[in-house]
Amino acid sequence: MQHINLITGDRRFADMLSRVLSEDTQCTIHTHDKTGTTTNHHLHDPDVLIVDLFSSQDSSKNNLLLSLRNQYPHAVIVALVDSRGPALDDDLLFGADEIIAHSSDGQWLHEIKEHLLDRIALHRRIQRLQERLRKDLLEAQIVAKSKAMHDILRRLPLLAENLSSVLITGETGTGKELVARAIHYLGPRAGGPFITVDCGALPENLVENELFGHVRGAYTDAGPTTRGLIAEADGGTLFLDEIEALPLSVQAKFLRFLQERQYRPLGQTKYFTADVRILAATNIELKEAVAEQRFRKDLYFRLNVVPLQIPPLRQRKSDIPALIEHFLQKYGGESRKTRQVPLSVLQNWMDYSWPGNVRELENKVQEWLALGGAPVTSPASERAKAVPAPLPPLAEVRQAALRETERAYLQQLLRRTAGNLSAAARLARIDRKNLRNLLKKHGIQASRFRTSGL
CATH class of the missing domain: 1.10.8.60 (Helicase, Ruva Protein; domain 3)
Structure with missing residues (x-):
């Protein structure tokens, strides 16, 4: 049973809307006056809150929606406005999930009835999904009120059942790992392990060892035979966060695992198989990393079978x-x-x-x-006194440092060769086409160096 709260200053309007909605959905409807004060003695927290701004012509609607959003953060708030009247300020409408314009000619009920019923049905589906997530993820449930996050929530069950690789993109702090956990726990692998690899936090010389493991004596100071994270994730999901930080040397070996589900621990002569679903996440544009030859193109396409972008909080x-x-x-x-x-x-x-x-x-x-x-x-x-901007992730710092180093190197290279592209390409041991692309990326004109000498 759903609880629908209706806030209006028009009693006749309230009776009509209550009767129409009750015909098509199982719900209890509580009526309030235009200030939000309940006229019922037993008030439930609403699942859907319909606010009639059409009948409110005074200051009572100032900050009303925001106040209601603060009081009922989990409710779907639908604002009804006059389609024939002057446009309302955005500040008055801030806090509403949906805005429906209607007229007062008596036909508005038929115009908005289906729209309201669709929103109620959508809320039911989202509510059921969130309950399932709460059960599986305990405290780590996904909190979603915006349309953008509702769209993502609706996709999660499909992504969970389909075992294709998913590349989750989004800024730092948007909840990429939480979404990855939801995909794991909503799917058939929920009983298996969920292993997280923070690629940006692993020293470059230890990434391969962490992923694939090693046998005793594989390298100097190698301890007893150790299973890698791929082996630990067998039968479950391996989530690679900050995948862009994976070294190129390891990318090639990881690509083989994605293609054939086979891997070889360090120091081992034979290959092993593992049944692992791969989820990856990044907070940068991987296409740019591919163009800059910092990330393998074939690996990118293997990981980006299903892209899933998490919007930043400022957009939701x-x-x-x-x-x-x-x-x-x-x-x-x-x-x-x-x-x-x-x-x-x-x-x-x-x-x-x-x-x-x-x-x-x-x-x-x-x-x-x-x-x-x-x-x-x-x-x-x-x-x-808003909190200061957070320290950027290590991968972003590395990328910025790489850009600055690359630019400084190209400038020094052109100074050495007096802007001669053929000589510069030979000295850098790259072809002229790649050199031109690098110069274009950094906005460097070789002609500026042709008169400067050494």
């Missing part, structure tokens, strides 16, 4: 209230049932761009709880 701000509620429940301790972020703080957090994405928001909620939930004196002061 309707998720923020529900995420805040989730983190309050997670970290609030005994006081979590009574603790609520003030509307002024919520507004400031909704305005913030969150460069560190969900991870940064989680840290901010923890900070707010640690400080006792002290109220913010003004919106400006809250923005002023």
Whole structure:
């Protein structure tokens, strides 16, 4: 049974809408006045909240949707507006998941009935999926209110059943590993291991050993025979985070495993097989890494069978209230049932761009709880003390350093050869075409060096 809350200043309108919806869906409908005050004694937290801004002509609708979003972070909020009246400010509509314009000519019920029923059915499907995720992932459930994340949630069961490789892309802190875990636990391999490899954190000379394992005596100081992470993931899923940091030498061997499901531990003469599903993630544009010859093109296509992009938090701000509620429940301790972020703080957090994405928001909620939930004196002061940008991941630092080193090398190369491309290509031991591409990438003109000499 679903609970639908209707906020309107028009009692006749409320009766008509309640009757129409009750004909086609099993639900209980609670009616409120235009300020959001319930007219029922027994109020349930709504699954769907319909807000009639059409009948509200005064200041009561200012911040109404945002206030309701703060009060009911998990509800689907549908705002009804007058299609014939002046356009409402975006600030008034901020917080709504859906906006439906209708007229007052008596035909509006037929116009929006199917739309509302579709939203209710969608909420049911998402709710069932989230319940399943909560059961499988315990505290690590995916919190989703935005359309973008709902679209991703709907794809997860299909991705889980299809054992093709999935390449998950998105900025740092967007929840790529959480999505990978959901794909694993929703599929037939849920009973098998889920092994995470942080490619960016492994020293280059140890990556191959970590993945494939080794036998005793395989190299100097090699200890007893050790199974690699591929062997550990047999029958389950191997998730490679920051896949762009995988060294080229290891990429070739990992490609063989993807193609034939065979690998050879260091120091071993025979190959072993492993039944492992591969999920990979990156926070950079891998196509650029391929173009720069830092990532194998054939491996890229093997990993990118099914691409899945996780949008940054700034592009799905309707998720923020529900995420805040989730983190309050997670970290609030005994006081979590009574603790609520003030509307002024919520507004400031909704305005913030969150460069560190969900991870940064989680840290901010923890900070707010640690400080006792002290109220913010003004919106400006809250923005002023917003948390600093997070330290970039190691892979991004490496990439930036590589670009700077490459550019400096090319400039020195052209100075040495006085801008002669043939001589520069021979000195760099690359062909002229690759040299031209590198110069174009860095915006370097060889002609500028032809009169400078050494």
